[in-house]
Amino acid sequence: MSDLTRRTAAELADALADGSTTSVELTQAHLDRIGAVDGALHAFLHVDAEGALAAARASDERRAAGSPASALDGVPIAVKDVLATKGLPTTCGSRILEGWVPPYDATVVARLRAAGLPILGKTNMDEFAMGSSTEHSAYGPTHNPWDHDRIPGGSGGGSAAAVAAFEAPLAVGTDTGGSIRQPGAVTGTVGIKPTYGAVSRYGLVALANSLDQVGPVTRTVLDAALLQQVIGGHDPLDSTSTTEVLADPVEAARAGATGDLSGLRVGVVAELGGEGYQAGVRQRFDEGVELLRSAGAEVVEVSCPSFVHALAAYYLILPAEASSNLARFDAMRYGIRVMPEQESPSAEDVMRATRDAGFGDEVKRRIILGTYALSSGYYDAYYGQAQKVRTLISRDFAAAFEQVDVLVSPTAPTTAFKLGEKLDDPLAMYLNDLATIPANLAGVPGISVPAGLAPEDGLPVGFQVLAPALADDRCYRVGAALEALLQQQWGGPQTPPE
Amino acid sequence: MAQISADEVRHLADLARIDLSDAELEHLAPQLSVILDAVASISGVAGDDVPPTSHPLPLTNVFREDVVTPGLSPEDALAGAPDAQEQRFAVPRILGDEQ
Numbered sequence: 001m002s003d004l005t006r007r008t009a010a011e012l013a014d015a016l017a018d019g020s021t022t023s024v025e026l027t028q029a030h031l032d033r034i035g036a037v038d039g040a041l042h043a044f045l046h047v048d049a050e051g052a053l054a055a056a057r058a059s060d061e062r063r064a065a066g067s068p069a070s071a072l073d074g075v076p077i078a079v080k081d082v083l084a085t086k087g088l089p090t091t092c093g094s095r096i097l098e099g100w101v102p103p104y105d106a107t108v109v110a111r112l113r114a115a116g117l118p119i120l121g122k123t124n125m126d127e128f129a130m131g132s133s134t135e136h137s138a139y140g141p142t143h144n145p146w147d148h149d150r151i152p153g154g155s156g157g158g159s160a161a162a163v164a165a166f167e168a169p170l171a172v173g174t175d176t177g178g179s180i181r182q183p184g185a186v187t188g189t190v191g192i193k194p195t196y197g198a199v200s201r202y203g204l205v206a207l208a209n210s211l212d213q214v215g216p217v218t219r220t221v222l223d224a225a226l227l228q229q230v231i232g233g234h235d236p237l238d239s240t241s242t243t244e245v246l247a248d249p250v251e252a253a254r255a256g257a258t259g260d261l262s263g264l265r266v267g268v269v270a271e272l273g274g275e276g277y278q279a280g281v282r283q284r285f286d287e288g289v290e291l292l293r294s295a296g297a298e299v300v301e302v303s304c305p306s307f308v309h310a311l312a313a314y315y316l317i318l319p320a321e322a323s324s325n326l327a328r329f330d331a332m333r334y335g336i337r338v339m340p341e342q343e344s345p346s347a348e349d350v351m352r353a354t355r356d357a358g359f360g361d362e363v364k365r366r367i368i369l370g371t372y373a374l375s376s377g378y379y380d381a382y383y384g385q386a387q388k389v390r391t392l393i394s395r396d397f398a399a400a401f402e403q404v405d406v407l408v409s410p411t412a413p414t415t416a417f418k419l420g421e422k423l424d425d426p427l428a429m430y431l432n433d434l435a436t437i438p439a440n441l442a443g444v445p446g447i448s449v450p451a452g453l454a455p456e457d458g459l460p461v462g463f464q465v466l467a468p469a470l471a472d473d474r475c476y477r478v479g480a481a482l483e484a485l486l487q488q489q490w491g492g493p494q495t496p497p498e
Numbered sequence: 499m500a501q502i503s504a505d506e507v508r509h510l511a512d513l514a515r516i517d518l519s520d521a522e523l524e525h526l527a528p529q530l531s532v533i534l535d536a537v538a539s540i541s542g543v544a545g546d547d548v549p550p551t552s553h554p555l556p557l558t559n560v561f562r563e564d565v566v567t568p569g570l571s572p573e574d575a576l577a578g579a580p581d582a583q584e585q586r587f588a589v590p591r592i593l594g595d596e597q
Contacts, residue, residue: 071504095551099576103578104570104574210552210553210554239557240557242555309539313540337580346591347589348591348592349590351515355516358516361525364516367514367516368511369534371513372510382537382538384550385540385543387551388543388549391544426529426532427536443554
């Protein structure tokens with residue numbers, strides 16, 4: 001393996017700056033790595049070697065002229081296939097968008113291009129980001145680099161696997177109920193869901209608008225902070241993007257890496273842990289908490305009683321929003337059109353046939369569930385109640401953040417499970433999101449950092465840090481501190497077997 | 499226990515404009531019952547005094563200046579359409595026989 005693919009984005013940026021490598025050289029190294037390992041992993045749905053190398057050449061020219069476009073100019077990146085990329089196929093892992101090439105860039109993609117990051121390709125995902133295993137992709141699952149018989153998490157399993165397997169130093173993901181953080185946890189990578197509104201959703205194919213958030217997928221906390229600086233900030237094209245300026249994430253990550261958390265108050269969420277959580281996950285989480293204490297943090301237990309209802313609220317609100325959003329796939333304006341076997345079918349007949357052929361099982365389940373939750377007679381009992389529970393969860397966060405600066409929990413209740421294990425048991429699949437969902441319902445930021453390997457199966461465990469809305473810097477600070485302290489113990493990052 | 503019959507699923511799929519086969523209906527109905535049973539626990543959790551939250555940000559309407567900005571050309575906008583004619587999306591007939 002090329003040494004270049006083992007380096008972090010921050011190290012690559014330094015190497016580009018001191019002239020010891022070029023963007024073309026390191027983009028080619030990552031394309032070679034993709035060529036070598038992606039046949040077995042299937043992290044990518046589409047690789048754009050030509051486009052990436054053209055962007056790399058342009059980056060090298062800028063640098064030679066002494067005017068790099070950003071700190072990450074020339075560092076390649078992978079993009080989840082749910083973000084529109086002009087001229088590059090965007091399928092959302094769905095048959096219904098097979099062959100669609102967007103006529104415009106998502107704001108996040110436009111910012112990556114403007115900052116000079118060559119786009120290696122589009123990564124695999126559960127269809128329309130519905131799932132926790134990437135098995136619901138219409139184009140076949142992604143495999144976990146730690147064990148190819150296991151899932152890489154989801155929905156952003158492709159982005160996490162690509163970063164874990166050194167196919168890309170950086171990736172962009174989206175997180176609606178944990179789709180950045182849970183894949184991070186089970187692949188031993190870093191994933192952060194920023195505060196709702198901290199990154200533009202323009203050009204993101206919506207799953208649930210009030211929950212979706214774009215964020216960085218990386219191998220280190222510092223790299224995530226560097227990427228957030230590129231993609232974050234207000235966008236006039238997204239009316240829900242915040243105009244507040246967040247504290248510098250890079251500064252926060254560097255401060256955290258000193259390993260000093262004196263004066264920081266940490267709350268362990270009583271409801272996110274214990275029963276239902278794998279023993280090895282609990283063990284690594286508890287050790288992480290002890291490390292934070294040793295770094296000077298004051299640790300207390302905090303109760304958020306409404307969190308036990310978060311999963312139920314989420315699986316009503318999400319399907320309700322998704323069933324409305326996916327109405328746009330009508331076989332008229334984009335995507336495939338399937339003609340039913342009948343004479344002179346109407347537009348509605350074509351729509352029904354196309355949506356049956358184009359959507360997979362999980363998408364159909366959630367559209368029907370959402371349609372049910374929004375039906376007259378059920379609306380108050382289901383959707384209306386879920387929205388009230390959302391209020392209770394936000395109140396729990398507010399009360400907790402009066403006592404502590406950050407909340408911590410395991411990111412996912414288990415390590416990576418076997419491919420196929422939960423595919424036909426939707427409820428068991430949903431339970432993976434237990435600890436990640438509350439942050440989406442309340443709009444607060446959350447990061448998952450690698451916490452070591454569970455002793456019983458040798459698979460990665462994730463440690464989640466949650467902070468108040470707009471205080472994403474606390475996630476970076478605490479995440480970087482934990483990362484630094486753990487790597488001191490391990491003697492370096494833990495990486496999947498070759 | 500919340501139960502949802504194959505007929506109810508057929509009706510909901512109809513509302514959502516998805517043609518489900520009988521085999522799909524038989525497959526989905528019991529799964530949806532299990533999911534509904536799990537989410538039904540939410541009823542009664544919050545009292546009448548709790549206001550609903552529809553969105554994490556306290557935003558009302560956001561307006562921009564009323565100025566002309568560049569948009570997609572008709573060619574770009576139609577490039578991904580299954581069928582197009584004369585700068586328009588071409589669709590199958592939208593009226594029934596009796597209309």
